[in-house]
Amino acid sequence: MEFDASKHKCTIIVDQDLPPGLAINAASVIGISFGKTVTNLVGPDMHSMDNVNYPGVIYAPLPVLLSTGEHIQNLLAIAEQDEQIYTMPFSALAQSCKTYDEYGERISSVTSQHIELVAIGIIGPKKTINKLTGNLPLFK
Numbered sequence: 001m002e003f004d005a006s007k008h009k010c011t012i013i014v015d016q017d018l019p020p021g022l023a024i025n026a027a028s029v030i031g032i033s034f035g036k037t038v039t040n041l042v043g044p045d046m047h048s049m050d051n052v053n054y055p056g057v058i059y060a061p062l063p064v065l066l067s068t069g070e071h072i073q074n075l076l077a078i079a080e081q082d083e084q085i086y087t088m089p090f091s092a093l094a095q096s097c098k099t100y101d102e103y104g105e106r107i108s109s110v111t112s113q114h115i116e117l118v119a120i121g122i123i124g125p126k127k128t129i130n131k132l133t134g135n136l137p138l139f140k
Protein backbone atom coordinates (compact mmCIF):
# COMPACT_ATOMS: atom_id res chain seq x y z
CA MET A 1 0.00 0.00 0.00
CA GLU A 2 1.08 3.57 -0.64
CA PHE A 3 0.00 5.98 2.06
CA ASP A 4 -1.30 9.45 1.15
CA ALA A 5 -1.95 11.61 4.22
CA SER A 6 -4.46 13.71 2.27
CA LYS A 7 -6.62 10.64 1.52
CA HIS A 8 -5.82 8.00 4.13
CA LYS A 9 -6.17 7.54 7.85
CA CYS A 10 -4.39 4.99 9.99
CA THR A 11 -5.22 3.78 13.45
CA ILE A 12 -4.42 0.99 15.86
CA ILE A 13 -7.12 -0.68 17.92
CA VAL A 14 -6.09 -2.69 21.00
CA ASP A 15 -8.12 -4.99 23.19
CA GLN A 16 -9.43 -3.00 26.15
CA ASP A 17 -8.77 -5.98 28.44
CA LEU A 18 -5.01 -6.07 27.82
CA PRO A 19 -2.81 -4.85 30.66
CA PRO A 20 -1.09 -1.54 29.75
CA GLY A 21 2.30 -3.15 29.04
CA LEU A 22 0.86 -5.68 26.60
CA ALA A 23 -1.32 -3.00 24.96
CA ILE A 24 1.73 -0.79 24.42
CA ASN A 25 3.66 -3.77 23.07
CA ALA A 26 0.89 -4.60 20.59
CA ALA A 27 0.61 -1.01 19.37
CA SER A 28 4.40 -0.72 19.06
CA VAL A 29 4.73 -3.90 17.01
CA ILE A 30 1.95 -2.82 14.66
CA GLY A 31 3.54 0.63 14.28
CA ILE A 32 6.91 -0.88 13.41
CA SER A 33 5.31 -3.27 10.94
CA PHE A 34 3.36 -0.42 9.33
CA GLY A 35 6.59 1.53 8.90
CA LYS A 36 8.20 -1.46 7.19
CA THR A 37 5.34 -2.39 4.88
CA VAL A 38 3.47 0.82 3.98
CA THR A 39 5.13 3.03 1.40
CA ASN A 40 5.25 6.77 2.16
CA LEU A 41 3.93 6.39 5.71
CA VAL A 42 7.13 7.68 7.30
CA GLY A 43 8.65 10.98 6.26
CA PRO A 44 12.30 11.81 5.70
CA ASP A 45 14.76 12.55 8.47
CA MET A 46 14.83 16.12 9.77
CA HIS A 47 17.70 18.13 11.25
CA SER A 48 17.72 20.70 13.99
CA MET A 49 19.47 24.03 13.61
CA ASP A 50 22.57 22.48 15.19
CA ASN A 51 22.43 19.56 12.72
CA VAL A 52 21.20 16.86 15.09
CA ASN A 53 19.40 14.18 13.04
CA TYR A 54 15.79 13.38 13.95
CA PRO A 55 14.61 10.29 12.08
CA GLY A 56 11.46 10.59 9.99
CA VAL A 57 8.11 10.16 11.71
CA ILE A 58 4.68 9.23 10.43
CA TYR A 59 3.05 11.76 8.09
CA ALA A 60 -0.33 11.61 9.87
CA PRO A 61 -1.69 11.12 13.38
CA LEU A 62 -1.81 7.53 14.56
CA PRO A 63 -4.50 7.24 17.23
CA VAL A 64 -4.50 4.16 19.43
CA LEU A 65 -8.06 3.18 20.27
CA LEU A 66 -9.70 0.63 22.57
CA SER A 67 -12.23 -2.05 21.76
CA THR A 68 -13.29 -5.54 22.74
CA GLY A 69 -11.47 -8.55 21.36
CA GLU A 70 -14.65 -9.59 19.58
CA HIS A 71 -14.96 -6.22 17.87
CA ILE A 72 -11.31 -6.40 16.77
CA GLN A 73 -12.08 -9.74 15.10
CA ASN A 74 -15.11 -8.15 13.42
CA LEU A 75 -13.01 -5.22 12.18
CA LEU A 76 -10.59 -7.65 10.55
CA ALA A 77 -13.46 -9.50 8.85
CA ILE A 78 -14.92 -6.22 7.54
CA ALA A 79 -11.54 -4.86 6.44
CA GLU A 80 -10.66 -8.05 4.57
CA GLN A 81 -13.73 -7.46 2.37
CA ASP A 82 -12.54 -3.98 1.33
CA GLU A 83 -9.58 -3.83 -1.06
CA GLN A 84 -8.88 -0.22 -0.03
CA ILE A 85 -8.17 -1.16 3.60
CA TYR A 86 -4.75 -2.42 4.63
CA THR A 87 -4.71 -4.46 7.84
CA MET A 88 -2.06 -5.42 10.33
CA PRO A 89 -3.55 -7.97 12.77
CA PHE A 90 -1.62 -8.82 15.93
CA SER A 91 -2.29 -11.96 17.95
CA ALA A 92 -2.10 -13.11 21.53
CA LEU A 93 -0.08 -15.98 20.13
CA ALA A 94 2.62 -13.54 18.94
CA GLN A 95 2.78 -11.95 22.38
CA SER A 96 3.24 -15.33 24.03
CA CYS A 97 6.32 -16.33 22.02
CA LYS A 98 9.88 -15.78 23.18
CA THR A 99 11.49 -15.90 19.72
CA TYR A 100 10.47 -15.19 16.14
CA ASP A 101 11.22 -18.82 15.24
CA GLU A 102 8.82 -19.99 17.94
CA TYR A 103 6.18 -17.60 16.58
CA GLY A 104 6.64 -18.98 13.06
CA GLU A 105 6.32 -22.56 14.24
CA ARG A 106 3.26 -21.93 16.38
CA ILE A 107 1.31 -19.69 13.98
CA SER A 108 1.83 -22.08 11.08
CA SER A 109 0.26 -24.91 13.09
CA VAL A 110 -3.17 -23.27 13.58
CA THR A 111 -5.89 -21.85 11.36
CA SER A 112 -6.78 -18.16 11.45
CA GLN A 113 -10.14 -18.83 13.07
CA HIS A 114 -8.27 -20.18 16.11
CA ILE A 115 -5.96 -17.18 16.46
CA GLU A 116 -7.05 -14.66 19.07
CA LEU A 117 -6.39 -11.08 18.02
CA VAL A 118 -5.35 -8.58 20.68
CA ALA A 119 -4.90 -5.63 18.31
CA ILE A 120 -5.25 -4.55 14.72
CA GLY A 121 -3.85 -1.72 12.70
CA ILE A 122 -5.90 -0.43 9.80
CA ILE A 123 -5.17 2.06 7.05
CA GLY A 124 -7.60 3.19 4.40
CA PRO A 125 -9.72 6.02 3.07
CA LYS A 126 -10.40 8.55 5.84
CA LYS A 127 -14.19 8.29 5.59
CA THR A 128 -14.11 4.49 5.73
CA ILE A 129 -11.75 4.34 8.71
CA ASN A 130 -13.77 7.00 10.55
CA LYS A 131 -16.93 4.97 9.97
CA LEU A 132 -15.29 1.82 11.36
CA THR A 133 -13.60 3.43 14.36
CA GLY A 134 -15.34 6.73 15.11
CA ASN A 135 -17.19 5.36 18.12
CA LEU A 136 -14.13 3.83 19.81
CA PRO A 137 -12.48 5.54 22.79
CA LEU A 138 -8.88 6.71 22.72
CA PHE A 139 -6.34 4.69 24.69
CA LYS A 140 -5.31 6.82 27.68
